[in-house]
Amino acid sequence: MNINTKSDRSRTSRAWFPAMAMAIAALWLIPASADAQVGLAAEGRLGVTLPQGDLSDAGAEAGLTYGAEVQATFRPNLTAYLGLHRHTFNCENGCLLGNNPRSTGVGLGLKYVVHSPGDAWAWGRGGIVANTFGNDEGTGDREIGFELGVGVDLPVADRLYLVPNIGFISHDAGGGSNASFFTLGLGAHYHLR
Secondary structure, X not given: OOOOOOOOOHHHHHHHHHHHHHHHHHHHOOOOOOOOOOEXXXXXXXXXXXXXXXXXXXXXXXXXXXXXXXXXXXXXXXXEEEEEEEEEOEEOOOOOOOOOOEEEEEEEEEEEEEEOOOOOEEEEEEEEEEEEEEEOXXXXXXEEEEEEEEEEEEEEEOOEEEEEEEEEEEEEEEOOEEEEEXXXXXXXXXXXX
16 A cells, blocks of 8 residues: 655645535534524544555554544534544554554534434434545645444433444545545543533
């Protein structure tokens, strides 16, 4: 797997424009009643990555994932999110990805509550990511990909929830390779209002 480490940042700038346009659309164009107050929340996550496809073929093994996001709820069952994340992979014993391979970037999308048994909120989500793939020797171009996930918000205190979750992320890694991996994580979700 070859990591392309171009220094041309104009392509990176072009990748940010669609991501920011979608974030603005998600936060302001989702219909809501005029008198409804938008709910805001912050979430932090920690978990493990499970490489698939090209990453696994190149010798990548499970690593760590962590991130943070801001969420805006426009309807009781529909939330827009915008976050930063970093996904690392272990690379030993003949791995072709270099030292400390990682996928880093931003994600934005929509989370939909599919079921609410009692105080818990089971949800599914989907969105886009704008990630770079790199290692200690350099970083490739920012590439647009997608993410999908499921989880549940479990109340532990007033406005505080634990969030077990499973996700899948895929984006181009340069050199004709793809970075695809599952994430298994646990988050802490706090409703600001």
